[in-house]
Amino acid sequence: VxxxxxxxxxxxxxxxxxxxxxxxxxALRGIARDGGWDGSVLVVSDxxxxxxxxxxxxxxxxxxxxxxGVFLIEPGEGSKSIASYGELCAALLRGGLSRRSAVAALGGxxxxxxxxxxxxxxxxxxxxxxxxxxxxxxxxxxIGGKVAVNLxxxxxxxGAFHQPALVVADPASLRTLPERDFRAxxxxxxxxxLIGDAALLALLESSAEKVLERPVDxxxxxxxxxxxxxxxxxxxxxxxxxxxxxxNLGHTFGHALETATGYRRxxxxxxxxxxxxxxxxxxxxxxxxxxxxxxxxxxxxxxxSLPVRAAGVDGAAVxxxxxxxxxxxxxxxxxxxxxxxxxPWIESNPPEDLVRRAVDRMTGDGGRIP
Amino acid sequence: VxxxxxxxxxxxxxxxxxxxxxxxxxALRGIARDGGWDGSVLVVSDxxxxxxxxxxxxxxxxxxxxxxGVFLIEPGEGSKSIASYGELCAALLRGGLSRRSAVAALGGxxxxxxxxxxxxxxxxxxxxxxxxxxxxxxxxxxIGGKVAVNLxxxxxxxGAFHQPALVVADPASLRTLPERDFRAxxxxxxxxxLIGDAALLALLESSAEKVLERPVDxxxxxxxxxxxxxxxxxxxxxxxxxxxxxxNLGHTFGHALETATGYRRxxxxxxxxxxxxxxxxxxxxxxxxxxxxxxxxxxxxxxxSLPVRAAGVDGAAVxxxxxxxxxxxxxxxxxxxxxxxxxPWIESNPPEDLVRRAVDRMTGDGGRIP
Numbered sequence: 001v002x003x004x005x006x007x008x009x010x011x012x013x014x015x016x017x018x019x020x021x022x023x024x025x026x027a028l029r030g031i032a033r034d035g036g037w038d039g040s041v042l043v044v045s046d047x048x049x050x051x052x053x054x055x056x057x058x059x060x061x062x063x064x065x066x067x068x069g070v071f072l073i074e075p076g077e078g079s080k081s082i083a084s085y086g087e088l089c090a091a092l093l094r095g096g097l098s099r100r101s102a103v104a105a106l107g108g109x110x111x112x113x114x115x116x117x118x119x120x121x122x123x124x125x126x127x128x129x130x131x132x133x134x135x136x137x138x139x140x141x142x143i144g145g146k147v148a149v150n151l152x153x154x155x156x157x158x159g160a161f162h163q164p165a166l167v168v169a170d171p172a173s174l175r176t177l178p179e180r181d182f183r184a185x186x187x188x189x190x191x192x193x194l195i196g197d198a199a200l201l202a203l204l205e206s207s208a209e210k211v212l213e214r215p216v217d218x219x220x221x222x223x224x225x226x227x228x229x230x231x232x233x234x235x236x237x238x239x240x241x242x243x244x245x246x247x248n249l250g251h252t253f254g255h256a257l258e259t260a261t262g263y264r265r266x267x268x269x270x271x272x273x274x275x276x277x278x279x280x281x282x283x284x285x286x287x288x289x290x291x292x293x294x295x296x297x298x299x300x301x302x303x304x305s306l307p308v309r310a311a312g313v314d315g316a317a318v319x320x321x322x323x324x325x326x327x328x329x330x331x332x333x334x335x336x337x338x339x340x341x342x343x344p345w346i347e348s349n350p351p352e353d354l355v356r357r358a359v360d361r362m363t364g365d366g367g368r369i370p
Numbered sequence: 371v372x373x374x375x376x377x378x379x380x381x382x383x384x385x386x387x388x389x390x391x392x393x394x395x396x397a398l399r400g401i402a403r404d405g406g407w408d409g410s411v412l413v414v415s416d417x418x419x420x421x422x423x424x425x426x427x428x429x430x431x432x433x434x435x436x437x438x439g440v441f442l443i444e445p446g447e448g449s450k451s452i453a454s455y456g457e458l459c460a461a462l463l464r465g466g467l468s469r470r471s472a473v474a475a476l477g478g479x480x481x482x483x484x485x486x487x488x489x490x491x492x493x494x495x496x497x498x499x500x501x502x503x504x505x506x507x508x509x510x511x512x513i514g515g516k517v518a519v520n521l522x523x524x525x526x527x528x529g530a531f532h533q534p535a536l537v538v539a540d541p542a543s544l545r546t547l548p549e550r551d552f553r554a555x556x557x558x559x560x561x562x563x564l565i566g567d568a569a570l571l572a573l574l575e576s577s578a579e580k581v582l583e584r585p586v587d588x589x590x591x592x593x594x595x596x597x598x599x600x601x602x603x604x605x606x607x608x609x610x611x612x613x614x615x616x617x618n619l620g621h622t623f624g625h626a627l628e629t630a631t632g633y634r635r636x637x638x639x640x641x642x643x644x645x646x647x648x649x650x651x652x653x654x655x656x657x658x659x660x661x662x663x664x665x666x667x668x669x670x671x672x673x674x675s676l677p678v679r680a681a682g683v684d685g686a687a688v689x690x691x692x693x694x695x696x697x698x699x700x701x702x703x704x705x706x707x708x709x710x711x712x713x714p715w716i717e718s719n720p721p722e723d724l725v726r727r728a729v730d731r732m733t734g735d736g737g738r739i740p
Contacts, residue, residue: 082452082455082456082459083456085452086452086453086521089452089521089527089528090521090522090523093521093523093524093527117491120530121487121491121528121529121530122527122528123527123528123529124516124518124529124530124531124610125530125531146494148494151456151459151460151463152460153460153463154463157459157463157492157493158459158491158492159491159493159494160490160491160494160495160530161494161495239494240494
């Protein structure tokens with residue numbers, strides 16, 4: 001079991017290793033004791049994840065001396081609603097959870113965001129632990145404390161900053177992850193490498209094919225390194241007031257792609273993959289990256305069957321979606337670019353023509369589309 | 371205009387004086403500028419309050435250079451629901467509010483709690499200002515940053531700590547407050563005096579009759595002093611981890627009375643009045659207060675037509691409600707008592723017989739019932 005500390009106040013550990021392990025059990029027991037927990041925990045999971053992992057989760061909780069109930073949601077983004085949130089809060093009350101009880105999120109980003117937001121607000125905030133079971137949640141959404149539900153017209157519009165007390169990312173739990181979800185998660189892994197870990201980038205390049213077989217040893221190292229990048233950024237900017245923007249490398253283009261295609265054609269990770277390529281291409285055009293840089297990353301993404309273009313998508317719709325992207329603050333157009341491997345750079349108001357050409361390139365032909 | 375600073379981090383001012391004043395306008399303008407607000411504000415109010423005060427509120431906002439929309443809720447506790455919260459959040463989005471916009475709460479406790487919770491969570495937290503228009507909200511619920519909505523079976527079960535950026539408590543706005551609400555607010559005023567300001571207690575005793583005429587000068591002093599007590603307690607314990615419990619003087623009995631009577635017979639302030647008497651009686655029985663102390667406070671409460679007993683209420687139901695009171699932590703039964711005027715004292719596990727006698731006295735005959 002590897003441990004990465006997320007050094008917010010108070011710091012919390014991210015364990016990368018088996019859910020059912022003495023290390024995880026001991027860590028959880030210590031956290032519950034030091035936090036004065038009353039021993040009651042509600043596990044939030046979804047109907048796809050629970051059959052695979054609920055038993056391991058319950059044995060982890062039991063081994064730490066905690067009593068667990070379970071609340072299952074329907075899988076999918078539709079459960080990140082105010083209605084589901086209200087039902088979950090009612091279940092917390094029915095389960096007798098007090099302000100010294102805890103919530104455990106077992107699942108992907110939807111489960112983590114919903115359960116974390118309920119924990120942030122039930123009794124004005126109770127502790128929670130995050131046990132992400134998708135690669136995307138293990139390296140990105142499940143750590144960092146940003147929790148939220150959606151409004152019908154805006155994703156993640158209602159939420160909080162509420163750090164978990166513990167994260168357990170079990171690489172073996174990824175064995176049951178659908179192939180497309182695993183590959184999409186790799187987009188956030190390579191993003192982490194690009195903004196903060198050149199050695200991870202080299203590892204991903206050299207083992208691009210092997211990682212698809214999901215060997216636990218390799219995954220442990222990859223996840224640990226990606227988590228370390230995320231945690232170091234979060235620790236510098238817990239409340240998303242500046243530095244944390246670098247985590248959005250590829251996301252301005254990616255979100256716009258998702259919006260322009262009605263969130264149907266691309267998963268989040270797939271859209272981010274194409275967005276990463278667009279951001280690297282802009283970085284290269286501005287002279288920040290050497291000429292071969294884009295091709296190098298495209299090769300890895302292609303190996304993973306991730307889109308490096310989004311041919312056939314309406315470029316005008318993408319540009320329009322970028323104009324309304326909430327990442328833009330007060331009229332200033334901010335892009336995360338790279339000035340080198342592991343060296344993110346915030347570019348304010350790049351030439352509009354350059355952005356248009358990046359979108360043209362992304363939505364033109366020449367790339368592989370899933 | 372009097373200013374009381376609530377010294378949390380960052381500190382914020384509570385202005386006691388006219389809403390439409392240069393002082394309020396200048397304070398708001400400075401806060402909006404220093405906070406980098408984008409100028410958009412949504413005023414949340416209810417259909418009873420808005421006709422009286424919305425114009426003054428809008429002129430205050432306009433004088434500070436802010437653009438305001440208005441969102442009206444139905445008056446009453448029913449609006450402190452997850453459903454209303456969702457509607458308000460949707461209105462914030464429809465109104466184009468960004469993470470640098472603000473919410474303004476204009477009304478009593480329900481408006482403040484709902485609007486404050488929406489502000490705490492919209493875009494993961496945006497600023498809000500509190501403009502309480504009931505006496506209870508001006509001296510208690512409108513300051514301190516505890517915001518919440520109800521679950522069907524539990525009041526204030528979902529919420530946050532989210533301090534306002536500014537509070538404007540206008541004593542003149544109390545002129546339109548229904549008589550019963552004004553008198554109920556006086557219960558929280560005398561509670562503040564009892565836990566933290568012996569001079570305010572003397573002022574209330576000497577002007578118990580006069581205050582009912584709501585003269586602005588006297589109200590300004592009374593509100594300023596009560597706010598100062600509340601702010602000093604909040605500053606010591608922003609997140610309700612210990613010291614803030616003293617604000618619950620009279621509330622353990624009061625909440626139980628409300629529960630035992632289905633929240634119909636007594637308003638919150640009325641239940642607190644009877645609860646204060648019960649707490650002082652316990653303090654006196656334990657030898658903490660002199661013999662005449664209870665009668666002294668009862669005389670003031672009677673002058674205000676507030677209940678000093680709750681005759682006819684089922685004592686067993688009150689005791690049962692106290693057993694489930696969430697203020698009890700982990701089996702420990704905690705009562706806020708007084709060891710002298712302005713000297714609150716946390717009594718752990720007092721003799722159960724004493725609690726029973728206090729409830730018997732409260733629910734027996736001999737007291738005035740509204």
